Amino acid sequence: MDYFFTVRGRSGNTYSNKLGKARYLAIPSNVKTPARKHEIRISDWLDKVQHAAGATDHEKGHIVFFVHGFNTEQFEMLERHRKIRKGLEAHGFKGVIVSFDWPSDGSVLGYSSDRADARRSADKLFNDGIRRLSKMQTPDCPHNVHVLAHSMGTFLVREAMDYADDDHEIAQHSWTTSQIAFVAADVSAKSFREGSAKTSSLMRRCTRLTCYYSPFDEVLSISEVKRVGVSRRLGRVGMPSDHPEKAVNLYCGKFFNDNRTDFPDGPSASHSWYFDSPRFYEDLHHTLLGKLDREVIPTRSFTDRGNLALV
Numbered sequence: 001m002d003y004f005f006t007v008r009g010r011s012g013n014t015y016s017n018k019l020g021k022a023r024y025l026a027i028p029s030n031v032k033t034p035a036r037k038h039e040i041r042i043s044d045w046l047d048k049v050q051h052a053a054g055a056t057d058h059e060k061g062h063i064v065f066f067v068h069g070f071n072t073e074q075f076e077m078l079e080r081h082r083k084i085r086k087g088l089e090a091h092g093f094k095g096v097i098v099s100f101d102w103p104s105d106g107s108v109l110g111y112s113s114d115r116a117d118a119r120r121s122a123d124k125l126f127n128d129g130i131r132r133l134s135k136m137q138t139p140d141c142p143h144n145v146h147v148l149a150h151s152m153g154t155f156l157v158r159e160a161m162d163y164a165d166d167d168h169e170i171a172q173h174s175w176t177t178s179q180i181a182f183v184a185a186d187v188s189a190k191s192f193r194e195g196s197a198k199t200s201s202l203m204r205r206c207t208r209l210t211c212y213y214s215p216f217d218e219v220l221s222i223s224e225v226k227r228v229g230v231s232r233r234l235g236r237v238g239m240p241s242d243h244p245e246k247a248v249n250l251y252c253g254k255f256f257n258d259n260r261t262d263f264p265d266g267p268s269a270s271h272s273w274y275f276d277s278p279r280f281y282e283d284l285h286h287t288l289l290g291k292l293d294r295e296v297i298p299t300r301s302f303t304d305r306g307n308l309a310l311v
Helices: 042-052 074-089 108-136 152-166 200-204 219-226 253-262 269-276 278-289
Strands: 002-011 014-027 061-067 096-101 143-150 177-183 206-213 247-251 300-302 308-310
Touching (some): 061 074, 061 278, 074 096, 074 269, 253 269
Parallel strands (some): 143 177, 206 247
Antiparallel strands (some): 300 308
16 A cells, blocks of 8 residues: 555546645555545544554654655656655665655646745645644654655755744644655755755754765756756755755765666656665665664765765
8 A cells, every 4th residue: 555645636536736635545556546535534544654654662663755846747756656665665664655745737847837836835744744743753652754855845845844843833842853865856055054044944853864966967957047057956966065964965976877877768867867776775775764874874985085975
């Protein structure tokens, strides 16, 4: 069974690319098209997700919230959700993947409208995701909650975390995510300087943030053009040298360049290859478990420039 919650509006028995109310779905693994019949009550959905997290008497369970990027139809979101689940399971992951599905136009030309939808969807992620998440977390909570975000989904997560700290009730509650992984992040690199107001909430609410980036990302160059080139993208250049200590830069450019023939070809290959890489999932699995320090994860090494890289 696959679990996600969507804020796409209904269109008959399926869903549109317009913003709607939050609905929670449990999809059988052989179903390719989500439909209204897969919606369940939020209380039942939360129970199923927590049960699937795999907590035992000796080990905490793991819940990974995946937030997709722009230019993503709902069926593509579900395909990537399953690819992530299988990729992590291949390396021994025993937790559950939960996706947050927000409306995007499914077109590169829809970048500007997707950005506007992402802002509005961030409020939904806060109210229908983070608010419920914070209430689940108690001192004896048997689960670690993580966030995996790709492309414009990283912008959405950053905004939602900011909304959370603006809400008095939630800000006063003691809650946190364990690991946050940003992949090909479509946010400003300079916003990750130590003390930046734009990312202070995000950094305060996680144990560690890992930034997977590659200078060969062609899709993020489109983002730079849309912004008249004034703000370099985190997913292309990584965080500046004065980033917070709990944040980790992981350079993936050489790995992609050396192995690009192993990944599906296409206009977004340089932006989404991570999800077709067993090595990426191996590294992500170690990251989510949090048992190894950032510098001794076996899928990493230091380059001659002293930066940490995927190998």
